[in-house]
């Protein structure tokens with residue numbers, strides 16, 4: 213989704229902005245632009261549809277723009293097509309003010325009508341241009357930039373992270389935030405603003421996160437931050453301790469491939485520090501044992517793959533805790549009048565910690581009296597900061613749009629949380645608990661074993677990459693696993709695919725099975741293995757080609773029915789999805805590779821979905 217970077221310092225701004233934008237490319241975008249302010253040439257702006265390299269070529273890597281102060285943007289179209297004109301920055305009519313914006317201005321039509329009635333002529337179809345034009349309009353009236361910024365912020369509705377450059381202010385730019393992430397970076401003789409830390413981490417690790425309603429005036433020698441009333445405030449600084457190389461491709465063909473291979477280590481980092489002397493320790497949790505015992509119901513709320521983690525969690529947590537666990541898509545939850553009260557714990561899952569629907573669901577749940585526990589990968593992100601408790605997954609930066617290692621670490625952390633609660637509530641036997649703990653300890657090594665089977669998966673992908681439609685079928689945990697497997701395939705290979713609970717096929721979908729249809733049958737949930745075999749036979753009888761996944765102990769049984777069998781090691785049944793997902797991710801990856809798709813940046817998708 214859209215990305216913002218701003219710089220002010222002693223060096224030429226444009227090359228720094230372009231480099232920052234390059235590090236935001238992974239978020240997904242369709243056009244890019246920069247505005248720079250220089251002592252000789254004043255406010256200069258360049259923007260272009262397409263990849264960043266198009267813009268970079270236009271400005272010779274930034275060398276044709278002059279000035280040590282600037283803002284840059286990658287746009288993911290919402291209002292108006294992806295084209296040069298709709299790209300950001302947008303200018304006020306007198307071209308004295310340039311604005312970049314992430315988010316959506318919901319009342320832009322009404323403001324646009326007002327401005328048109330005042331003689332303002334619009335260039336683009338975007339909601340963002342109203343911010344630039346309204347700001348220019350107020351500024352022309354008063355000549356007071358900060359006063360005009362506040363007037364604009366009071367008038368616009370919706371979500372925004374804004375970067376604002378004014379031709380009359382040669383040493384500073386302004387940033388503002390509401391419901392869209394924005395952070396400030398403090399360098400040596402320079403300052404930054406960015407929507408995502410990856411854009412500036414090579415320049416500084418000293419950052420602070422802007423809160424809703426805050427406005428910052430960013431200068432080379434420091435940043436002043438004001439609250440919604442215009443009063444100065446002190447910001448808490450955070451230190452980013454990421455390994456920069458984790459956000460680099462490091463010789464791998466794609467980030468997604470690298471991140472698939474990183475999963476054993478990511479899971480090890482997430483699990484090991486929380487396993488001590490045979491106990492699960494969540495020192496970061498402020499929930500008391502008494503509160504954990506008192507909850508009568510759990511909700512899991514998330515989007516996309518994080519929602520699929522919740523689907524696995526429903527089966528596993530209900531099994532362990534024997535209380536109802538409802539899983540809801542965040543975009544549905546927020547408008548569904550959900551049955552949440554003070555007896556409900558709401559578990560919110562998000563890799564980025566910035567997904568707008570998930571954030572809105574969190575606020576809705578809190579307003580209804582629920583307590584919020586979040587599972588988040590990005591430290592300091594909005595969801596992490598707003599939740600009552602946060603458990604971090606230690607997957608490290610995930611760059612590929614299609615999540616892999618973040619999904620795996622979310623999954624294992626939710627399993628651990630379920631077991632932790634179950635031990636406190638006394639709803640799991642000592643013996644069962646021991647077997648799960650043993651499985652958790654062995655999981656990274658088992659994942660490594662699964663990764664060694666890559667070639668076989670690549671071979672299967674080369675046989676089936678030409679299919680137009682793929683079905684994933686499974687029961688119970690395998691159904692939940694199928695949902696994520698199917699999403700992986702469709703998002704990166706653009707093949708139509710659906711996940712079905714095997715038992716549900718005969719209620720309609722089996723009509724789509726015809727000779728040559730590819731069905732991926734998931735049979736890692738061994739308690740229902742025989743039922744899955746029956747469903748496989750049903751689709752084979754209708755001519756489907758079947759690729760099956762099962763555990764090593766059931767390989768021979770599966771082979772009697774299906775020639776193409778992939779296996780994962782046997783572990784405790786609740787942990788099987790953590791192993792089963794790896795061959796499915798690899799299958800999707802190799803299929804997309806064969807089809808020549810843009811694997812790390814699939815069309816129309818964004819890494820962090822900050823619009824509704």
Ligand code: M6R
Pocket residue numbers: 515516517518519561562563564565566567570613614615616699703817818819820821
């Ligand atoms: O950052 P989040 O976990 O909140 O993101 C949720 C979804 O947008 C995300 O999982 C999306 O479905 C991925 N592209 C899937 O690979």
